[in-house]
Amino acid sequence: MSLIRKHLLGLEGVEKDELNHIIQTATSFKEVLSRPFPKVPTLRGKTIVNLFFEASTRTRFSFELAEKRLSADTLNFSVSASAVKKGESLRDTAQNIEAMKVDMVVIRHAAAGAPHFLANCIKGSVINAGDGCHEHPTQALLDMMTLLEKFGDLQGLRVAIIGDVLHSRVARSNVYGLTKMGAEVALCGPSPLIPIRADQWPVKIMNNVDDAIFWADVLMVLRIQMERQQANFFPSLREYHNYFGITVDRLNRARKTLTIMHPGPINRGIELDSELADSEHSLILDQVTNGVAVRMAVLYLLSGEK
Amino acid sequence: MSLIRKHLLGLEGVEKDELNHIIQTATSFKEVLSRPFPKVPTLRGKTIVNLFFEASTRTRFSFELAEKRLSADTLNFSVSASAVKKGESLRDTAQNIEAMKVDMVVIRHAAAGAPHFLANCIKGSVINAGDGCHEHPTQALLDMMTLLEKFGDLQGLRVAIIGDVLHSRVARSNVYGLTKMGAEVALCGPSPLIPIRADQWPVKIMNNVDDAIFWADVLMVLRIQMERQQANFFPSLREYHNYFGITVDRLNRARKTLTIMHPGPINRGIELDSELADSEHSLILDQVTNGVAVRMAVLYLLSGEK
Amino acid sequence: MSLIRKHLLGLEGVEKDELNHIIQTATSFKEVLSRPFPKVPTLRGKTIVNLFFEASTRTRFSFELAEKRLSADTLNFSVSASAVKKGESLRDTAQNIEAMKVDMVVIRHAAAGAPHFLANCIKGSVINAGDGCHEHPTQALLDMMTLLEKFGDLQGLRVAIIGDVLHSRVARSNVYGLTKMGAEVALCGPSPLIPIRADQWPVKIMNNVDDAIFWADVLMVLRIQMERQQANFFPSLREYHNYFGITVDRLNRARKTLTIMHPGPINRGIELDSELADSEHSLILDQVTNGVAVRMAVLYLLSGEK
Numbered sequence: 042m043s044l045i046r047k048h049l050l051g052l053e054g055v056e057k058d059e060l061n062h063i064i065q066t067a068t069s070f071k072e073v074l075s076r077p078f079p080k081v082p083t084l085r086g087k088t089i090v091n092l093f094f095e096a097s098t099r100t101r102f103s104f105e106l107a108e109k110r111l112s113a114d115t116l117n118f119s120v121s122a123s124a125v126k127k128g129e130s131l132r133d134t135a136q137n138i139e140a141m142k143v144d145m146v147v148i149r150h151a152a153a154g155a156p157h158f159l160a161n162c163i164k165g166s167v168i169n170a171g172d173g174c175h176e177h178p179t180q181a182l183l184d185m186m187t188l189l190e191k192f193g194d195l196q197g198l199r200v201a202i203i204g205d206v207l208h209s210r211v212a213r214s215n216v217y218g219l220t221k222m223g224a225e226v227a228l229c230g231p232s233p234l235i236p237i238r239a240d241q242w243p244v245k246i247m248n249n250v251d252d253a254i255f256w257a258d259v260l261m262v263l264r265i266q267m268e269r270q271q272a273n274f275f276p277s278l279r280e281y282h283n284y285f286g287i288t289v290d291r292l293n294r295a296r297k298t299l300t301i302m303h304p305g306p307i308n309r310g311i312e313l314d315s316e317l318a319d320s321e322h323s324l325i326l327d328q329v330t331n332g333v334a335v336r337m338a339v340l341y342l343l344s345g346e347k
Numbered sequence: 348m349s350l351i352r353k354h355l356l357g358l359e360g361v362e363k364d365e366l367n368h369i370i371q372t373a374t375s376f377k378e379v380l381s382r383p384f385p386k387v388p389t390l391r392g393k394t395i396v397n398l399f400f401e402a403s404t405r406t407r408f409s410f411e412l413a414e415k416r417l418s419a420d421t422l423n424f425s426v427s428a429s430a431v432k433k434g435e436s437l438r439d440t441a442q443n444i445e446a447m448k449v450d451m452v453v454i455r456h457a458a459a460g461a462p463h464f465l466a467n468c469i470k471g472s473v474i475n476a477g478d479g480c481h482e483h484p485t486q487a488l489l490d491m492m493t494l495l496e497k498f499g500d501l502q503g504l505r506v507a508i509i510g511d512v513l514h515s516r517v518a519r520s521n522v523y524g525l526t527k528m529g530a531e532v533a534l535c536g537p538s539p540l541i542p543i544r545a546d547q548w549p550v551k552i553m554n555n556v557d558d559a560i561f562w563a564d565v566l567m568v569l570r571i572q573m574e575r576q577q578a579n580f581f582p583s584l585r586e587y588h589n590y591f592g593i594t595v596d597r598l599n600r601a602r603k604t605l606t607i608m609h610p611g612p613i614n615r616g617i618e619l620d621s622e623l624a625d626s627e628h629s630l631i632l633d634q635v636t637n638g639v640a641v642r643m644a645v646l647y648l649l650s651g652e653k
Numbered sequence: 654m655s656l657i658r659k660h661l662l663g664l665e666g667v668e669k670d671e672l673n674h675i676i677q678t679a680t681s682f683k684e685v686l687s688r689p690f691p692k693v694p695t696l697r698g699k700t701i702v703n704l705f706f707e708a709s710t711r712t713r714f715s716f717e718l719a720e721k722r723l724s725a726d727t728l729n730f731s732v733s734a735s736a737v738k739k740g741e742s743l744r745d746t747a748q749n750i751e752a753m754k755v756d757m758v759v760i761r762h763a764a765a766g767a768p769h770f771l772a773n774c775i776k777g778s779v780i781n782a783g784d785g786c787h788e789h790p791t792q793a794l795l796d797m798m799t800l801l802e803k804f805g806d807l808q809g810l811r812v813a814i815i816g817d818v819l820h821s822r823v824a825r826s827n828v829y830g831l832t833k834m835g836a837e838v839a840l841c842g843p844s845p846l847i848p849i850r851a852d853q854w855p856v857k858i859m860n861n862v863d864d865a866i867f868w869a870d871v872l873m874v875l876r877i878q879m880e881r882q883q884a885n886f887f888p889s890l891r892e893y894h895n896y897f898g899i900t901v902d903r904l905n906r907a908r909k910t911l912t913i914m915h916p917g918p919i920n921r922g923i924e925l926d927s928e929l930a931d932s933e934h935s936l937i938l939d940q941v942t943n944g945v946a947v948r949m950a951v952l953y954l955l956s957g958e959k
Contacts, residue, residue: 074754078698080726086384088412099749102728106700106753109726114386114415116408119425129612137405137611140635141412142380305749306741329752392690394718420692420721422714435918443711443917446941447718448686 048160048167049339051176052217060218064186066338067331074110074334083346084113087144092118092134093170094150099305099329100170100180104147107336116143131155132162139163145340148172166343174208180304181214183335185222187327188259191300196223201253204263204285204312205274207234211304212263216242229253230263230285233274250285251295259300262287262313278311288314298322305329354466354473355645357482358523366524370492373637373644380416380640389652390419393450398424398440399476400456405611405635406476406486410453413642422449437461438468445469451646454478472649480514486610487520489641491528493633494565497606502529507559510569510591510618511580513540517610518569522548535559536569536591539580556591557601565606568593568619584617594620604628611635660772660779661951663788664829672830676798679943679950686722686946695958696725699756704730704746705782706762711917711941712782712792716759719948728755743767744774751775757952760784778955786820792916793826795947797834799939800871803912808835813865816875816897816924817886819846823916824875828854841865842875842897845886862897863907871912874899874925890923900926910934917941 045059052060073081089108093101101117108115131150135158138146145166148156153173160167171177185195192198200219206212206228219226220243227245228235229252239246247253254260265281275281282288292299301313301323309315318325358366379387395414399407407423414421437456441464444452451472454462459479466473477483491501498504506525512518512534525532526549533551534541535558545552553559560566571587581587588594598605607619607629615621624631657671664672685693701720705713713729720727743762747770750758757778760768765785772779783789797807804810812831818824818840831838832855839857840847841864851858859865866872877893887893894900904911913925913935921927930937 079700079754080698086386088385088415090408098730098746102702102730102750103753105728106755109700109728116411116415118404118408130615133611133613133615134404136632137635138408140632141409141639142385142636143412305745307745309742309745326748326752329749330754333753392692394691394721396714422717422721424710424714436921439917439919439921440710442938443941444714446938447715447945448691448942449718 047343048156049178049343050156050160050167050169052178052181052214052221053176055178055217055221057221057223060182060185060222063182063335063338063342064189066342067182067186067334070337070341071331071334073337074330080110080112082112083341084108084111084344087113087344088116088142089113089145089147089340090116090118090138090143091170092138092146092148092150094148094155095171097149097171100149103329103332104170104336106333107340110333111337111340113340131158135159135162139165145343168339168343171210173210174213175210176214176217177210178214178218179332179336179339180211181218182339183328183332184211184215184261184302184304185218186331186335187302187324188224190327190331191324192258194223195219198224198259199227199257200224200259200261201227201229201247201257202261202263203229203250203253203287205234205265206230206239206263207236207274208266209263212261215261216244220244227253227256231275231281250287251291254291254295254297254299257299259302260287261302264304264306265308265312267308282311286312286314287317289316292317300324302328353649354462355484355649356462356466356473356475358484358487358520358527359482361484361523361527363527363529366488366491366528369488369641369644369648370495372648373488373492373640376643376647377637377640379643380636386416386418388418389647390414390417390650393419393650394422394448395419395451395453395646396422396424396444396449397476398444398452398454398456400454400461401477403455403476406455409635409638410476410642412639413646416639417643417646419450419646437464441465441468445471451649474645474649477516479516480519481516482520482523483516484520484524485638485642485645486517487524488645489634489637490517490521490567490608490610491524492637492641493608493630494530494606496633496637497630498564500529501525504530505533505562505564506530506567507533507535507553507563507565508567508569509535509556509559509593511540511571512536512545512569513542513580514572515569518567521567522550526550533559533562537581537587556593557597560597560601560603560605563605565608566593567608570610570612571614571618573614588617592618592620593623595622598623606630608634659955660768661790661955662768662772662779662781664790664793664826664833665788667790667829667833669833669835672794672797672834675794675947675950675954676801678954679794679798679946682949682953683943683946685949686942692722692724694724695953696720696723696956699725699956700728700754701725701757701759701952702728702730702750702755703782704750704758704760704762706760706767707783709761709783712761715941715944716782716948718945719952722945723949723952725952743770747771747774751777757955780951780955783822785822786825787822788826788829789822790826790830791944791948791951792823793830794951795940795943796823796827796873796914796916797830798943798947799914799936800836800912802939802943803936804870806835807831810836810871811839811869812836812871812873813839813841813859813869814873814875815862815865815899816842817846817877818842818851818875819848819886820878821875824873827873828856832856839865839868843887843893862899863903866903866907866909866911869911871914872899873914876916876918877920877924879920894923898924898926899929901928904929912936914940
């Protein structure tokens with residue numbers, strides 16, 4: 042069974058059945074990845090372009106691995122060597138790729154909506170690998186898959202997303218996905234880093250991290266994206282760490298064992314203590330492993346192959 | 348039947364039979380590209396290096412796709428990560444690649460003649476993917492293929508090449524190819540951007556774009572290469588647009604329906620109106636599609652494979 | 654027979670039997686490379702990541718070719734597009750790659766010891782492709798293979814390593830390897846560029862290049878790494894050339910025919926005359942050819958495949 046949709050641009054509006062279907066497919070692919078020969082011929086002869094307009098290692102590697110394990114041919118676009126520098130529009134880049142008969146495009150772009158724009162220009166499928174401060178749907182899918190592996194069911198699970206929610210496409214996609222799956226979601230961070238319209242989302246908003254810890258089963262700790270901070274949203278990193286850093290001390294004081302997640306790359310000692318990132322309650326490396334399986338599932342399901 | 352030549356360094360001196368043979372082979376490969384499984388095993392086990400000393404997306408993608416659809420193994424060289432920075436000569440780079448037993452090299456270089464130099468250093472085949480202001484033979488081949496698809500025959504077809512001819516390797520290769528194929532060619536642009544020796548080429552030279560429009564069946568609009576302009580060849584982009592821009596107004600005044608081509612990337616609204624680039628008379632995206640087929644044909648024919 | 658070791662981090666402590674075993678395996682692979690179809694399916698389904706934290710063309714190409722000729726899937730990491738810029742630690746990068754179930758990692762890094770650190774973090778095999786001023790084991794292996802091809806046996810062969818020994822990982826790996834293989838090794842260069850502890854190595858130290866020429870059978874000429882010189886180790890390149898450059902004149906005066914090696918890229922006319930680099934006594938291009946075979950051997954032997 043393939044997906045009815047043609048593109049994966051975000052999790053907004055994606056229903057629970059569809060989320061479950063993608064995650065179940067990913068679970069089958071995870072089994073493939075553990076075999077001595079971890080490849081399937083599913084996408085042999087298909088060409089996939091990875092259009093990364095923003096620097097990325099982990100997400101690009103994860104997609105490229107997924108593509109290679111499905112036996113697709115891959116082309117990598119790095120913005121530094123591209124016609125973008127020559128002033129070409131995204132639409133022209135897209136139409137050119139289309140004219141070359143490419144089957145699927147994975148795009149990361151600094152502008153929210155770029156993947157949606159691309160999806161209108163080309164016949165092939167488009168997968169959003171992160172657009173500005175908007176969505177990063179495969180990240181949320183891998184987060185949900187990882188939580189399902191641990192908890193079996195997300196109904197009623199309490200997930201607190203901690204940190205710079207404003208700039209986080211990971212947070213946005215998880216709010217859509219987790220609430221559809223029945224989880225309760227809280228957002229917690231410095232007020233300037235909580236989106237103004239978040240009060241219209243089906244989430245709790247907390248300004249005190251100790252309250253969030255008291256409430257939550259799972260802490261999804263966001264990265265402080267130094268490279269995205271154009272204004273001063275908090276006084277200093279030390280200040281941020283003191284008020285919102287997830288530390289061993291803080292958890293000890295709360296006398297709670299909480300599951301820890303982080304989309305990476307981690308700023309150890311800023312938003313998360315190193316000891317917690319590496320503890321037995323951390324799912325961080327499971328998230329990475331599941332990322333490849335989830336991306337295989339999305340590529341496979343959108344391709345319409347059997 | 349393979350080609351007698353070993354390298355494709357330019358179209359100067361390439362005869363009509365050979366041009367037709369390459370384009371006919373490309374037409375067969377175009378059929379392959381439309382299949383559900385658009386690959387052939389022709390170059391399995393061959394290694395091709397894409398040596399791009401200048402930034403490029405579209406040409407590199409087109410070659411890389413052609414290589415992958417012929418099942419070759421590809422290595423990509425980007426100048427930013429290379430020994431060139433460490434002061435290595437092109438000859439040493441070439442000999443090293445040769446010593447690694449590479450079968451073919453696709454090279455783009457800012458220096459005219461670099462591919463010819465390379466062809467003297469190595470045993471493998473060399474394909475010029477653009478050398479300075481000299482030649483870009485696969486671009487002219489795909490242009491001719493696209494015109495043949497539309498017009499059936501190039502004999503007597505009037506092609507006006509508009510813009511910065513001086514810096515255009517596309518123009519130079521097309522002058523050689525189109526005239527060999529029996530087309531009539533005119534060059535039209537600001538005087539400083541028409542090469543002094545162009546009066547020795549078998550072409551008309553026009554300084555007024557309306558004359559060119561009146562005369563031509565096809566407009567091949569060149570890109571204003573901002574990144575290549577070291578001197579001031581025209582007062583401003585606005586001035587260029589006013590005197591040489593191909594606009595809807597200008598074509599309406601001429602009451603002519605002209606076929607529009609452009610090698611890309613387009614500066615929309617400078618050398619060409621957006622509406623014309625996207626009109627039914629534009630062959631721009633056909634050019635891109637045919638590019639992959641032409642490059643497959645060239646790689647195949649030079650390889651000597653059956 | 655595979656290797657007992659799991660990683661190849663350096664040649665320090667590698668025994669003669671093991672060196673011979675790797676080189677013999679490389680010799681078999683060299684025969685594969687001369688076939689019309691120069692590939693073997695040995696590492697089909699294996700994924701190898703090339704983590705190059707320093708710019709490199711020749712070594713990366715050589716590894717990537719070796720990987721493709723063994724039919725492995727490859728992922729290329731270039732530091733410019735990476736999370737390193739976002740402040741991620743090497744350990745986190747490593748653990749992420751590990752979590753994506755990568756089989757082997759080839760790493761080049763400016764910090765001595767980085768590959769050893771990586772080997773402690775991940776389950777896959779690690780191959781050192783050059784770490785700071787420490788080791789570059791595959792380079793020394795290909796140097797020894799090339800000498801064995803010419804001389805049959807290294808016992809008693811006199812190899813003088815000339816130039817910037819201090820910053821040379823090539824020199825260090827060759828000292829370990831060549832002496833284990835029974836060769837006699839001399840180091841010759843400006844005093845500030847000979848490591849202080851070199852007097853504890855089983856080598857001769859010479860400050861006069863004419864003495865080295867008089868003594869040696871083979872000159873292994875090192876590259877003056879302009880990009881690595883942070884202090885002024887010698888007055889000027891001209892001075893260096895006058896006192897330590899290997900020139901036709903100098904060899905003529907010594908009335909000796911010496912075998913010339915160089916790890917590349919060559920600064921022609923600085924550490925080595927162009928004429929000597931290209932002479933019949935130069936093994937420089939044989940070194941490059943053998944590099945691919947040696948890397949195939951190392952990847953194959955570490956993989957544990959049959």
